[in-house]
């Protein structure tokens with residue numbers, strides 16, 4: 568796939584829109600300017616929509632998150648560069664790519680086999696060094712823990728204890744959390760092994776976080 572001047576111009580426009588919507592972290596905006604989102608759409612017919620601020624379908628009945636949502640979650644993570652970040656829900660790989668371009672060391676888990684295989688190849692083709700595994704995000708990645716940051720990109724019914732344990736003290740976890748019929752963006756800061764500071768960052772819409780691996 569090609570990244571043309573037209574794509575770059577569309578990204579610049581999108582970045583300006585994100586600024587007006589309250590995204591101020593320059594690292595986030597610069598990463599979003601660099602990463603060709605249309606590479607992560609899989610379907611070339613959909614690639615035309617890549618720079619509209621919308622979520623849309625990818626393989627296995629999943630979605631690529633809306634650019635504003637990716638920007639918001641990335642901003643809430645307060646990445647300085649070099650942090651070790653665990654992502655639950657690789658999906659299209661776009662969110663991982665943004666964090667990687669922000670300088671983070673990214674580890675990402677996906678439960679859908681088809682998506683996992685597709686994204687692994689895409690990262691190889693793009694020479695993005697992102698560690699991906701097929702697994703159940705409820706369990707995290709104990710073999711590579713602890714992490715400075717954890718980001719969940721599917722609607723969590725609760726924040727799994729395993730993930731809280733795999734977060735370093737002083738670390739940040741960001742996740743959409745189910746609250747009745749709604750979902751809210753939650754940010755947790757780990758103050759000690761047992762204490763967390765929680766802040767809320769608005770309503771959001773994500774596909775559900777599900778248990779186990781799927782061979783689809």
Ligand code: SAH
Pocket residue numbers: 629630631632655656657658659660661662663676677678679682702703704705720721774775776777778779
């Ligand atoms: N970060 C993605 C968003 C994809 S949608 C992007 O930038 O495109 C959420 C993804 O979470 C889906 O691909 C879904 O299969 C995955 N998912 C849901 N529950 C999961 C779990 N328990 N472990 C790992 N991945 C999960």
